[in-house]
Amino acid sequence: AGGRNDVVEIPVTLANVNGLVSAAFTVTFDASVLRPVGAVRGNLTPGWSLAANPDLAGELRVTMASPGGAVAGAGSLATLQFEVIGEPGVNSTLQLSAVALNDGTIPVETGDGSVAVNVVYDISGRVTYWYGDRPVPGVSLTLRGDRTFAGTSSADGAFRVIGADAGDYVLGLAKSDEANGIGALDASLVLRHDAGLMLLSGGAAVAADVNRSGAVTAMDAFYILQKAVDLIGLPFPGAGRVWDFDPASRGIDQLVGDLTGQDFTAILIGDVTGNWGAEPDPVRALALAEERSQGNFLSLRRQELPDGAARWWVVADLGQDDLYALDLILTPSGGGSLEEVQTRVADGAASFSLASNAAGAGSLRVAMASAVPVHGFVPLLRIELPVGEEVQFGLASFQANEGQVALSADLGGLRLDQDRDGDGLSDWSEVLAGTDALSGESRLRMLGVELLTDGRKRVRWSSIPGRSYHVQFKHSLADGDWSGLDESIPAAGETTSAEDPAASGQRFYRVVLQE
Structure with a gap:
């Protein structure tokens, strides 16, 4: 039979x-x-x-x-x-x-x-995504009882397991491919949930607990950022699977006829925003193009350092948009190696968590996420190159908040040459100095020279905490080169001072940022 x-x-x-x-x-x-x-x-x-x-x-x-x-x-x-x-x-x-x-x-x-010919029955249903009710194809369904039967969901998410004898069964699911849609914004949502700034629930909460600890924590955000730049693969550590399903399985008691409506909800672990399988919206794409023409941009510019090393900056002008997450792929040119390249968050993105991977095929992948957004003119990222390294970077692709924030690419960083706050310093100079390029009151300036009772002089200037400065002097403005006080002076606050031990003679002073 x-x-x-x-x-x-x-x-x-x-x-x-x-x-x-x-x-x-x-x-x-x-x-x-x-x-x-x-x-x-x-x-x-x-x-x-x-x-x-x-x-x-x-x-x-x-x-x-x-x-x-x-x-x-x-x-x-x-x-x-x-x-x-x-x-x-x-x-x-x-x-x-x-x-x-x-x-x-x-x-x-x-x-x-x-x-x-035995009397047998079919079991059918549909697998759809937790967000947007999108069909999920390629899901393997297994019906286990005295015998085992199998089926696969089609392009519209529908499935049919055919030829099952009467009896008791469990219908289970599995899928391990098509794991696209995991990025830095997913990590940002996790961080916001963990900080109590928002509450994830339903499919978003299931997707967010990537290590299956039973809670959505910053550790999940760490793993998501690692995956966003391909430092780890799937499944996530502790997850044991790439996809989850609701319900996880269906028990079928006494199958005695065809069974329909056995539907499941699929959840890609790590896709907290639910953008898996989403088709581009042409209306939104047009709106983004129009927004880009209005001035918001992402700049990439190289800084040469005095010791022969170099630093690349990624700077964003976000306008009024809040940035929670940034995914970047940078492509190198001009020879050289990425092995000793180091990436660090810039001052403007101090609240952001960062993951980077320079081990990919000819690219540097970066993912950044924060529970607290930034906006306006913001230095986001520093890429440190060792002495003698001539790597030039280009922007292969980038997404701000998974494409929800519109930015145009300023590959040469030329838009940083403008002086939008009118303080006489270019935006690029203010990036290097750590000052606010949109505020004329925020700039590196001398605050005064105080003559102490023993004849020594105390020089005071505005400063940025964490930056270091050199105090230099001349006996006459007609002299040639400037001379410097010996040590580099780190700033701990918005005002910093240094004392000149020379007790006599006229001197002119200036303060120089240590790059």
Whole structure:
């Protein structure tokens, strides 16, 4: 017996045979119930040659011959294979004819067999994504009971598991591919949830707990950033799977008929925003293009350092848009290696977590995320190159908040040459100084020179915490080079001072940022 679409195997057995070296026989059957597939040798005939002709209408002809020795005893001469194509509940008689053992020299009595088509059932449903109800294809479904049956969801998310006998089953799912859509914005949502700034629930919360600890924490954000730049693969550590499903499985008690509506919700672990499978919105794309023309940009510019090293800056002008996450792919040119390249968040992005990967195929991947957004004119990233490294970078691709914030690319950093706050310093100079390029009050300037009672002088200037400065002097403005006080002076606050130990003589002072 077998269910529809099953392949059944029917043994042709012999008993009390002696000296057998060849055999031939024909099996007739109901062609509306069975379709012949072929035949294989039985346990009596290992090593024998076998030929089967399944192309005869309602018949299967089999011929066999020994390569040398004769066989004797009882067992299987051959096993016939048929696909069940009949309707449930019907059967087909299998009748042996034209049987010839050793060309008819061994007499034989034959007996008929039969195959019944079991009454079987189908189980169907649909797999859709947790956000946007998008269909999820390629999900493997397995129906386990006394026997196991399988199916796969199609392009519209629909699936059908066919040919199951009556009984109790569990229907489970699995998928490990098509894991696109995990980026820095997902990490930002996790950080915001962990900080209590927002509450993730439903599919977003399931996707956010990537290590399956039972809670959404900053550790999940760390893993998501690592995945965003391909420092780790999937599944996430502790997850054990790439996709989750709701429900995880369905128990089916006493299957006695076709079962429909067995739907599942799919969740890609790590895709907290739910952008998996989302098609680009042409209206939104046009709006983004219009917004880009209004001035917001992402600049990439190189700074040469005095010691022969170099630093690349990534600077954004976000306008009023809040930036929570940035995904970047930078492509190097001009030779050199990325092995010793180091990436660091810039002052304007101090609240951001950062992951980078320079081990990819000719690219530097960067992902940044924060629970607290930044806006306006913001230095975001510093890329440190060692002495003598001549790598030039280009922007291969970038997404701010998964494309929700519109930015145009300023590859040469030329837009940083403007002075938008009118303080006499270019925006680029203010990036290097750490001052606010949009505020004329924020700039590096001398605050005064104080003459102390013992004749020493104290120089005061505005400063940026964390930056270091050199105080330089001349005895006359007509002198040539400036001389410097010995040490570099780190700033701890918005005002910094240094004392000149020289107790006599006129001096002119200036303060220089240590790059």
